[in-house]
Amino acid sequence: MSIIPNRLANVLEADLRKTLGVAGCAGVRHVDLDIQVAPEDCDAGMIVLWRGRLPVGHLLRGSDGHCRVTPIAAAQDSRPSPPVLNLPSASVVICTRDRPNELRRCLSSLPQQSFPPAEVIVVDNASRGDETREVALAAGAIYLREDRPGLDIARNRGAERASSAIVAYTDDDVLLHPHWLEQLVAAFDRPSIGAVTGLVLPAEIATEAQRHFETFWSFGQGYAPQVFRAADFAASKHEVFPAWKIGAGASMAFRSEVFDRVGLFDERLDVGQAGCSGDSEYWYRLLANGYDCHYQPSSVAFHFHRRTMEGLAKQIYSYMRGHSAALLVQHERTGVKANLKQAFKWKPLWYLSRVRRTLLGRRVPEDRFLWQEIAGYISGLLFYIRTRRE
CATH class of the missing domain: 3.90.550.10 (Spore Coat Polysaccharide Biosynthesis Protein SpsA; Chain A)
Known part of the structure; x- marks a missing residue:
């Protein structure tokens, strides 16, 4: 894993080698802005930008081929919490x-x-x-x-x-x-x-x-x-x-x-x-x-x-199943009715618009698992109905 060449004593490199070790970080590169200039374009994968021990931004070559660049956090926004002094156990x-x-x-x-x-x-x-x-x-x-x-x-x-x-x-x-x-x-x-x-x-x-x-x-x-x-x-x-x-x-x-x-x-x-x-x-x-x-x-x-894509498809199904169930659990526990509107009105309308876009031939990369999302969402509503409490 080559993070920052020729700077073996660098604090960032030492920390990341301790953490990632033999596991490596294929497709992810880490750059210390204290000693390097921020890249102007993405690698094939992801470039995480650091200042010292603090991550401050990244560049990502997305699955749609576009390079996504997050704004670099200002120094005052990325300060670490104070060093260990009388912290609770x-x-x-x-x-x-x-x-x-x-x-x-x-x-x-x-x-x-x-x-x-x-x-x-x-x-x-x-x-x-x-x-x-x-x-x-x-x-x-x-x-x-x-x-x-x-x-x-x-x-x-x-x-x-x-x-x-x-x-x-x-x-x-x-x-x-x-x-x-x-x-x-x-x-x-x-x-x-x-x-x-x-x-x-x-x-x-x-x-x-x-x-x-x-x-x-x-x-x-x-x-x-x-x-x-x-x-x-x-x-x-x-x-x-x-x-x-x-x-x-x-x-x-x-x-x-x-x-x-x-x-x-x-x-x-x-x-x-x-x-x-x-x-x-x-x-x-x-x-x-x-x-x-x-x-x-x-x-x-x-x-x-x-x-794997198979594993990711199952994960996204589970994510949306849990999300819809959680909306109803949140209403059950707090009485906030906005959760019901989100679950039974706004979220279904959002999915309907995405289905319409797909059927009109305007599919976008984020809709790759649209049917798994919808199936999971409906399954989560049904799961809650079976397990709801008074």
Whole structure:
């Protein structure tokens, strides 16, 4: 992996080599703007721009062939949180099922953390063999077995076991930057913040499926910190609050107190149940209960997107299945009627316009999985109807 030639002592290169190591980063190049000029055009894949240890922008050759350039974050917008000084303790929870090799790779990035977790908890969500347990114990993690399938069920088991003031979550198909946890925990810089999310970048763009995902379904939410305020949520209840823009479940943390005050994750949502959106529904619920949410892109994780089109098609189906179910769960839990309008009026009209465009021969690259999206969306509504609560 050649990141910055002839500068082996460079801080950025050292950090990324620690993180990505032998996994490499095919199709993704990292450039330090402190010592290099920003490229004027895309490579075949993605170029992530850094200043020191901070990501500030990227260039991406999209699946439609166009070069997408994100605005470079201003220096004042990309400052990291203060260094480790009296930070609260943090537990890291990783939920996994039948992916021992991915889990091993993820766990390998935790000993490199500048702020060590007080404990690492691996929740084995009904794996079929013993290898997950062996990998977790070999890494010195706390191993929990949860036989009920469902990512939110596993997340809840981890939250109940965690003993720290902060509970951080990541996924087994992720590698963590050495300052990931430090920056995530430091972003709890005021009592009103109940949740923090970080920037999730692609670990590789080696296939057409990975390029398509990063082009149209990226986990990244930009390179400038954002605070999503409960007051803004309360003032816009006539509209659907886009909680999915707060971050990604692959990199998120919560004050442990919120689980007592707001409840646990809704076990009808996310992988193994509705398919997705257990994280965004929980952020939505925090906002509805007076907590702010903080997106902090100086906390960086690297995600391995699905490599095949078949796998991506199934993922997108699940995403929309979970999204529509989450809209109805959000209405059920908060009474905000805008969720019903979004679920049964505005979203169907949006899909109708895309179908019409396709039938008129004006299909665009983002519609490649349109029928999987629609099928998943309808399935999510039906799933909620079967599982709704009074």
